Amino acid sequence: MILYRYLTGADDAAFCHRITAALNKGWFLYGPPSLTYDAEQKRVVCGQAITKDVPDREYDPGLDLSTF
Incomplete structure (x- = not known):
């Protein structure tokens, strides 16, 4: 299965860390x-x-997509 998420937030370091954490869990930028x-x-x-x-x-x- 292919999962899709759209992350949003203030354009700050915390948002960048959320994206970086997702990438390190196997997610890819789309x-x-x-x-x-x-x-x-x-x-x-x-x-x-x-x-x-x-x-x-x-x-x-x-499914809770945030757990993948």
Whole structure:
């Protein structure tokens, strides 16, 4: 099965660490990151799609994708 997640957060070191942790758990970047500006909070928000191939597993909508 191939898993898909879209991580978002403030464009800061914590967000970069979340992406780095996911990459080190076997996830791969899927496409370029996206950026937008949150005028209310006066900060840049980043988003990055990631995917992971998990062989020998069947997809179930109840899966907690953050545990893979």
